[in-house]
Amino acid sequence: MPVLKGKELRIVGFLCNWCSYGGADTAGVGRFNQPTDLRIIRVPCSGRIDPLFVVKALMNGADGVLVSGCHPRDCHYAEGNFYARRRLEIMQRFLPVLGYEAERFEYTWVSASEGQRWQQVVASFTDQIHKLGPAPKIIGPQAADTLNQMAAAL
Amino acid sequence: MKIGVFVCHCGSNIEATVDTAAVAAASREFPDVVFATDTMYTCSEPGQDEIVAAIKEHNLGGVVVASCTPRMHEQTFRRTVERAGLNRYLFEMANIREHVSWIGKDRESNTNKSVDLVRMATEKLMRNRPLYSKKFDINKRVLVIGGGVAGIQAALDCADGGLEVVMVEKAPTIGGKMAKLDKTFPTVDCSSCILGPRMVDVAQHPNITLYAYSEIEEINGYVGNFEIKVKKKATYVDWDSCTGCGICMEKCPSKKATDTFNEGIGKTTAINIPFPQAIPKKAKIDPDFCTKIQKGKCGVCAKLCPSGCINYEMQDEFVTEKVGAIVTATGFDLFDWSIYGEYGAGRYPDVITSLQYERMLSASGPTGGHIKRPSDGKEPKNVVFIQCVGSRDKSVGRPYCSGFCCMYTAKQAILTKDHLPDSQSYVFYMDIRAIGKLYDEFTRRAMEEYDTKYIRGRVSMIYPQGDRLLVRGADTLMGAQVEVDADLVVLAVGAEAAAGAGELAEKLRISYDSYGFYMEGHPKLKPVETNTAGVYLAGACQGPKDIPSSVGQGSAAAAKVLGLFSKDQLESDPQVSVVDIKRCIGCGKCIQTCPFGAIKEMEFRGMAKADVIETICQGCGICTSTCPQGAVQLQHFTDNQILSEVNALCRF
């Protein structure tokens, strides 16, 4: 469905199955209200998340991307989040050169029991993305379409 | 693929804030969706039957259920589609309860979001492939780590159930903390009288192999087929021939060795047997105190040993054991109370821990069961017990209740009166937690029959006055300052995770909480399982526990192991990584990053290629995101499956 205009922005979450997805479930069970922008993709481990998924999401029109895994030292697979931390950090620092604010992407750690922390993370990340506003979107096959619209917007 | 979508109301749990009929209607417009409906309770029997019927009627190739979290019902519905003849992996869930209906009340946004999640699930489902488990043999031996009461119980139950058991204990004797206790609450029966026979059973059981004074060096493998490397620490005594006669101990001239078993009350000899009932009853040398090992002189024990088993050159030895399951029963350690300046931070010899006091009460302890002040050996008259030392105290990072201290303090107060009828005991407490069977009656007895003075409040200061200790505290019930002249102060130190718990958890690949206690699989429904298949928990390693609970968990863990081993073969999870041999360039990056050593290099037509060992692969997918070639793909979470989800959500 299209993004609800004026109400929501498109935020994609990649969550590890063992900790953060469980944390988001815990937040749900606790009825901790959250903004509705975020859509969650479940992966087994934060180490499974190819940072290129983040770019793919942004280039396909996401306004923000959030990754969450188990806390360091608490990875179900022992080391996945340690690799993830390095790779995601690199990608976060890389994004600005492409013309995306680094703040459009965040990664964090939420355990299965931290429902409240999850609520806090979602609320504050959604707020962060709304403050940035919609990300630039690529329209049409040629650059001119997008560039003209950007010029018009400016 | 023909896809059917079932949108669950979950009673009003979802329907109240999501228009499920609208979600179903929107789903019908998605590619490949041929059937969509909303149902009241999809997980109920009629709900599941509806899925089965629809699969048959519409010849569905895959099913999406939009309902609760897959962590709740994924297994349920996988069985449902399997019942209708589909492969269990041709199924996806959209979590519209925990992630939608329960976290917001805006029906428009929720409905819109639910549609997105269903779309995402259908797009992924289109790229799902049937996956099949492989069967593999299991090794029906079990490793029990830790020989305390929980480990002993688990080991004996497993051994009696016909399993071969390997027990590894890091101390020179099994028995754990319970072996150090004099009496147990609330029955005040003798600890070693009830534990001793169990320890002997372990030693004599034909199915149990015991490695005492040994540690786990390395754990490899997976459920059904673990390979354990055990480090047998050097004892400098050949245990095969040691008879435990104790002559070496009688004659050893070095009498200043730390007496760990007696909690440092008194000293022991450099070569020693921890206590008379030790299992195994074998001597070991403490090399730090042995004159022969330190200075090359002495050798008295070697000269006197009737079986000639002293070997000053002994080295650590490693043995490998293969098992199919592991019970972790590593227990707890005591909080280091010297952080508390108000209790003297360890400066006053007559302020001791509850476990030191326990050794003092024990007839086989260093004082022969006589209560004596460590400073001058005199019998105390006033004994002050302070509870919650390192429990329920945020300021020292121990906000949790250790659970058993209230009870053992009451027991120690009772025993004090039994030993010294003229004595008077005082207990400073926060709350009395006596929730077990006969527990509250027991604490009442301590107060009423044994005249123990319970003072509700904390101690603010202990300082020496003459040869006594002045204990100053608050009585919060009276709203007054209290001062007690104490001859002996006993601190009810709390439990903390055993030293080295973290390192062992990393070897076991299980998780632990912020205090180092191991995490159970589910706080209510999986109390002895962990999230690593084939690894179980028993006793206080999972959280502070008293003896009956530890024993109960020991038996529960044994029951789990026996249940696991009731099959001859296990099924592997097919959600593992698979290498596409034509894409693989043999660079070995996946091998380098796999945390489980599940990928090996193999040769294929003269070229190096990666090869995943299915039974070792745990399905994390680190290799998949490492491989730039996309040559190794985690099944059910392939790049294409995740990309299709991204594309479903972000459509320019």
Place this chain on the structure above:
Amino acid sequence: MKFQEELKDSIRKALPDLDVVLGWCGSFDPLHATPHFIRREEDIDKLEISPLSVHNLATYLPGLRGKKVGIVVKGCDSRSVVELLQENLINREDITIFGFPCTGVVDQAKIKKALGHAGNVRTCDISDSAIVIQTEDKAHSLTLTQMLADKCRTCRYPDAIISDYFVGDKIGEPAPLETDYAALEAFESLSVPERFGYWLKELDRCIRCYACRSACPLCVCRDHCAAESRDPHWLSQENNVRDKVMFQVIHAYHMAGRCTECGECQRACPVDIPVLMLKQKMNREIRDIFQYEAGVDPEATPPLLSFNMEEENITEKEW
């Protein structure tokens, strides 16, 4: 070059044990060189080393795996060899490396710009300081340092890091003509929409020829590049700028911790898209976080294939 004859002697000595030696020779006009595959004794004489020896010949090595290969390397090329060794993509015992002290190679795009539409090149004389090019109508004298490739203006490794034969005198660590990443930093100071628009505008020219990939010594997927693959299906085959940008991001990320900034991707681009900047950005971040530089030590573990429990230079967001 002074040591050219010495180099030929070394190759002559080694050639009997080798299937092929990779070097450079003259090309279609005096201003260009081309890769030269020396298989026989008589091929050796054609070898020419000059500031026109722009190609990174390490690109050929993975494809020649299993053969005994000699390769002539500039300092920067040798880093690619180191990287290939580190990644297990070539065997050290199969490779014979000939190193020389490199004083820099030209950027043909800069020369083209300086010459304008000048017609055919008749002669090209390169001295230590100047390039004199005789075209159909007149002689152009260009200052060599100004024509050098950007990577040479910041070069810190003029001598081969690894070699079996080294001819000439080593230069050691020279004083770079420019500071690293100056252009990148200037770009980063642009506004967000400017940066976003820049890549759309530049990559709009992309014809998806993938010369950048073919020239890259570390693009080793051969026939299975993400650009054309359907499994995994990262990119469509449509002619759209989104996929063109995405491909460059994929290339840059796949190079993270591996790229030695040899610049072949950008040099090979027929439409002069400044794609190297993306890799430089990745590299600078890797350097800042992990103090790591690719292609220096064949035994090193690259940062993205390892971790520390506590990361000194990573500060996570507080929520």
